[in-house]
Amino acid sequence: MKFRIDHRDLGSAARAGELNTDHGVIQTPVFMPVGTVGSVKGISQNELKEQIGAKIILGNSYHLYLRPGTEILNRAGGLHKFMSWNLPILTDSGGYQVFSLSNNRKITEKGYAFRSHIDGSKHIFTPESVVDIQRIIGSNIIMALDECTPYPCEYEYAKNSMELTHRWLERGIIHFEASRPIYGHSQSFFPIVQGSVYTDLRKQSAEMISSFNQEGNAIGGLSVGEPEEQMYEMCEVVTQILPQDKPRYLMGVGTPANILESIALGVDMFDCVMPTRNGRNGMLFTSNGIINIKNEKWKDDFSPIDETETSGVGKQYSKAYLRHLINAKEMLGAQIASIHNLSFYMWLMNEARDKIANNTFADWKNKMLPKLKTRL
């Protein structure tokens, strides 16, 4: 994998670059739609590629490990082939889902012991096994196993947890380097900075993971309930330490505003379920603000969902029609809203990239932020 920075914004730490993988080129900053269990909910692979313009998607190792399972994925020739998706895929390590989905889990030096949220069966994730799982999935970018600390989190817990994440990282890298890709294309390994909301821990973690000199680095444990300002503060501490010439991935973030602020701090990669999950519930992101399409006021608004060119479906269907579909619980409502929101996120990233190239990013961001937060 190769990463090249094409432009640096003069008014902020924002960068525009290009990430080159064996499955294609990704221009950064980039948003990765979340394809939890081998599908971005409600959206076909064609729509993802052609209508939305996604260049990379994210898969969740926890979900894929449980269903369809590594045996099927291996026999399919990896996730790309299994789901008919020939562009890049990044997978998380599964740790976050163990934490959030399994109500029967234990964390030890060895790794996670947990029960499946589907059938209660017992499983173990170790720093080594999640590399094996992601080798079988065949993702272009493999994430290290970490513990994502909750918020709020005592300093002592955060410190011990970070140190455990670091020890896991060492084991993960050793295992990653001792193993090989299965399907012929190369795979990169991203470590994850932890340290909760404590500046000294975040610094220590960023320095530690930078020292491994991997092809990219991630920031985890943010957007878990802490105030936004604290998230940006931690993000800034970390991006000042992480290598300039490697992509930085802020995991699980966030709202359009969160993303623009984080781009300004030097983050290159993002993922979040928000555009699809909130879309399914009738929340639409537009360049003029947020629409709750269930609201009575849209019932006879026959204007397009979004007048701007941010998405094809936004121009094709009216607010009144989408409101009707969402209220009648028609699948197409969730589909249209998801396609629109993801298209909007893609549009936002393309705009950001253009503004970085023109050195107008900081101004544009400050003009966009109040609009993005407006409730229409």
Next chain:
Amino acid sequence: MKFRIDHRDLGSAARAGELNTDHGVIQTPVFMPVGTVGSVKGISQNELKEQIGAKIILGNSYHLYLRPGTEILNRAGGLHKFMSWNLPILTDSGGYQVFSLSNNRKITEKGYAFRSHIDGSKHIFTPESVVDIQRIIGSNIIMALDECTPYPCEYEYAKNSMELTHRWLERGIIHFEASRPIYGHSQSFFPIVQGSVYTDLRKQSAEMISSFNQEGNAIGGLSVGEPEEQMYEMCEVVTQILPQDKPRYLMGVGTPANILESIALGVDMFDCVMPTRNGRNGMLFTSNGIINIKNEKWKDDFSPIDETETSGVGKQYSKAYLRHLINAKEMLGAQIASIHNLSFYMWLMNEARDKIANNTFADWKNKMLPKLKTRL
């Protein structure tokens, strides 16, 4: 609306024709995907047009009347505009849904009194009001209000019900002729033959509705639980009486085999929820037979859903992937299965049309029937 018969099969009563509406030309025999409440479940308008090749869809007046309601539809400029669908639409009269969905209904000489299955509110459908509703919807083909008798049905009940349907028909036609289209395009009115499984009643009804000389005629009250042979028998009795130069629409039918048998009896138009509803439950129609994709045997079958050219998605995605999606209750599973099944129905109609033109329909049908019924 103009109807022209291009070919008549020498070995059966099958016909291939062309129905010309203000929203486009429909080649017959035709299958109409069911867009219950302003959307064919799980399928976008683009997919319907471009991937599936649908030339006309069906809307349910009962559902549309309750949601979004006639006021919204009227202000939208009709259903075509409301849902961004510029090809023909046929709507049923709502009688069947009152019968099947409302558990609080009463049938009188005047019409149906019923309570909404959504909020329990009280409503009345009369032969006149359902014409008004369909004028507002703006469907290209308007259906008469009828009573769809259940199966089994006593002769006396069937006779009285048929006579009521005939009286309603007279009122409906008077009202239809006294009213005008709202949106500039012309609308046709189809009466419906009833008479349950009684040959004399079916004959009487077919003669009665033929006498009104409308632009097309429908056969209702079949495929409601009676043995298939009885359905074909009634269908044959009726098609021998209905005008040759008008399209015949067999309502709510059916399996691929039902459709081929009915085409052989001279039916031109069909609709059914089966391809979408069964698709959502993992049942796939293919040219080699029926697949229950939930079956364990498909879990590591990485071959395409359907090797033939009947659908794009059938070639794009594997059986193992679709099984995974359906089992994981991912929306995309329902979407792929629905697109595939509808595409298969369209393929079957196109094939039937070609075979009629070549005078090989009867042979082809007899060769297809055992395949269509095979469980793979």
